[in-house]
Structure formats: C-alpha cells, structure tokens
Amino acid sequence: MKQLRRIHAKMIVTGLVLEIAAASRLIQFCSSSPCGDLHYAFSVFTQIAEPDVFLWNILIKGYAQSRETAKAISLYREMLRRSFRPNEYTFPVLLKACSYVPGTGTSVQGHVLKTGNDAVVEVQNSLICMYSRSGRVESACKVFDTSSQRDTVSWNSMLDALTNSGDMDSAWSFFNSMPQRNDISWSAMINGCVNNGLFMKSLELFEQMQVQNVKPNDRTLAGLITACSNLGALEQGRWIHAYIERTELRPSLVLSTALIDMYAKCGCIEAARAIFDETRNRDLVTWNAMINGQAIHGNAKQALALFDEMVECSLTPDGITFAGVLSACSHAGLLEKGQEYFYLMTGTHRITPDSGHYGCMVDLLGRAGRLSEAEQLIKAMPVKPESSVWGALLNACWVHGNTEMGARAGRVLMELDPENSGRYTLLSNIFAKAGDWNEAALVRKKMKEKGIRKTPGSSLIELNGSLHEFVMGDQLHPDIEHICKLVDDLTAEMATSYDKERSEALDLEDQEEIL
C-alpha cells in the first residue's frame, strides 16, 4: 500500500489518474489484493467521472468478499441508478453478497433475466449457491434443473446445496449420478457427512476416494479431522496428520487448527500444544481451538494465559473465545475472574452472550453458594435459557441444599428436557437430602411413569491402536479385575479429600445413580 500511494501521487501529478485504464489498475489492486485497502479503492473510484462496468464490478466484488454485503448491494443499486447495465461478471459477485441479505436474491434473479445473462453458466451456478446459502434448496434445484448448460461446478454446487439442507439421501443419489467428479465433489460429500453427524461414513468415503485415486484437498482433510475429533478416533487422526506431513511442506492454517482441535478433543493436549507452537500466522480460530482445548482439559491457568497472549497479539476475541475462557473459570471455580471476563465480553467487546456463556456464569455463582444471584441472572437473560443453564442451577441447589429453588429449577427442566434421566435423579436427591422422602419418591414415580430410563454410560479408549469399550456395569474386558482394583484404590484416595457434605449417605439406589 505504501508503494501504491507513492505511485498514486505520481499519477496525480502527471494527470494519469484521469486515464481510466491506469486508475482501473490502481483500484483493482486496492480492492482485491489481501494487502489492499478497500476504502482507498473507493475514494479513487469516486474521483473518476466516467467509471465503466468493469470498475463497478471489481468494487462490488471487493465489498462482497470483505463481508460488507450491505455496501456491495447498495453499490449495485447506485450502479443501476446511474444507468449502468450489469453484465455477466456483475452477478456472480453480487449474488455472493445476496446470500447474506434476505430478500435480495430473488429480485437480482429478475435482473439476471432482464439483462439476458440467464444462460451464462457462472451466473447460473452463483444462483444455485445463493439459494443454497439462504437455505432455499427447492429454488436451487429449480435453477439446476432448468439450466441450459452445466459444468462440474454446477454439479458440485447442487451437491453442496443438498448436503446443506440435511437431505443426505438425496445427496447420496445425486453424488452417485454425477457425470464427473473431482476432488471438490468428494470433499463436498465428505464434509456433508461430517456436518450431518455421519462421521463413520465420511471416513469410509475417504477410503473410496483413495481407491479411485482422487487426491484429497485441504477441505477434505479438514473434514476428516473433524470427523476424528467427534469420534475420538485418535489413531485415524494421527494417520491423517502423518498423511499431511507426507504430502505437504507445511500444513495450511485451516489444517493446523483442525489438528489442534482434534488432538485436544482426543485427549492429547500436549500434541495439540506442540502443533499450536509450530503454527505461524495464527488467527482467531487457531487461538480459540487452543483456548477451548485447555478449557476442556481443565487447565484454567493455561487457558487464561493464552487469552492474554492472544490479546497481546492484537487479536479481538469473539464469543467462542469467551466460551472457552468462561468454561475454564467455571471448571476451576474462579468466580471473580469469570465475572471479570463476562463484563469484558459484554461491556468492552459488546458481544451478546449465548446460553452457554450464561450456563458458565450460573455454574460459577451457584457453586460459590450465591444461588439467588444465579437465579436472577437466568431471569434477566435476554435469550431463552437452554436446559443446560437450568441444569447448572439445579446442580448448585443440590450442592448447597436449596430445596425450594431446586424444585423450581426442576419444574422448568421437566418441561425443557423431559427425557433426561439425570435431572429427575438430581431433583429426587435434593428432596431426599432435605428429608422429604415423599417428594423424592414422587419424582421417581413420575420418571417411571414416563418410561424414562437411564442411558447406560459408556466410554471408549484407544490404547496402542486397539479400541476398548466399557458400558456401565459390564464385566467383559479381559483385564476387568485389574481395572476395578485400580478404580477402588483411586476412589479411596479421593474419598479422603472428598467434601463431607456431598458424600452424605442417601439410600443405596441413589448413590449408584449419582456415581
């Protein structure tokens, strides 16, 4: 930009700015280069008496790409007002902006027809994407079905629209009927599976993709890593990591971030940290992955240190950053710190907290025994509290033995989350703790009547490449005796420092369920 300004100055002196060809190059650079400056481009643009369609187009593109969608659209309106005729290059960039501004897409489609650009394949494809992004699959389908010509992009865009809508059955048959597939088709299908929770399926697809000799791109690999995070499939995750190191000189930022998240979620916080330390040009998402990873592992100190470090690097935290920071505070019971961050988030950064943020605050206040403040906070929430928020309060009521508030929270939870057996158990335990055995039994009866059963707890662990699964109460593991002995020893060790109040004896059935 510095050099560019110098050139611009020279152009003004020589009168070259008035030459539209020269000025165009200047504006093109400012609006599309990553180190450019959109406002600068705009100010040069405004000084041109007779801009051409090309100039309008690249400015609209600049705004659409930098997410200033409203500005992109108002620029387009201005262009029409000044009687410029949009061409085949105008619509693809404009429609990108339209996906984010409700109600604009359909009228732009009208302009496409009126200006005779409806047969241009890029324009048709952009329409499909626009409808897909605005959640209107049927309209996307209609454009696809009636389009005069289709290229690979058309098919891929339509596939993407189908997976976005969650209709994976249609997506499957569409994928199988495609006349040609490239790496992007495969990555669209793999990511579609991941986004719809079909993690195993996505790994299977990757195998097929390799059989067919299609080279995975960054998007494919990022999707697969996400699948591994969700499955806790560390070994597969490691394999993909090794694959990346084998095939790329340095993993892209997106891949590094996905790997950090995967290792953290699979329990390898050190591996996550190692990648984080090696990652250059970390962005907000990278920091968020690491902060949330430390929070998951209960490392409050590290999470908060990372937050400070991130701010020092002049990055602006967002709602996800604070989700990690607050949950770290909540795990460690750091009430004052948590409050500090909550005010930093809402006051300084003007971020609207979601249910998760409130859940952390309710948990913090509740554990500290400040139950009425916790309840007040829920009542003052501008968004509808999810069940987890009331769950945090119910838990606090159990810890601190507040029966009345517990009953109130319990009632809300029976409405909000009637299938969750844990809530019934906790509420019943609150009554039992207060000696109100009638109420305790009543809650249990209601639970039985509704046929709610406890989902058996299960855990998976991968050790030296083989998977060990434990389901609540099973005795199937070959080493079960050894494992139980170790658990007993650990329990005994913990009991010595266990909060006396919480270990208060209830009847045997209750004890089982709490554990």
Place this chain on the structure above:
DNA sequence: AGACCGCGAC
C-alpha cells in the same frame, strides 16, 4: 485491456 461460479476449521 482488465474480471466471474464450487470449499469455512473453533
């Protein structure tokens, strides 16, 4: 003269 469509990790 110069450009346009498919992909977003927390």
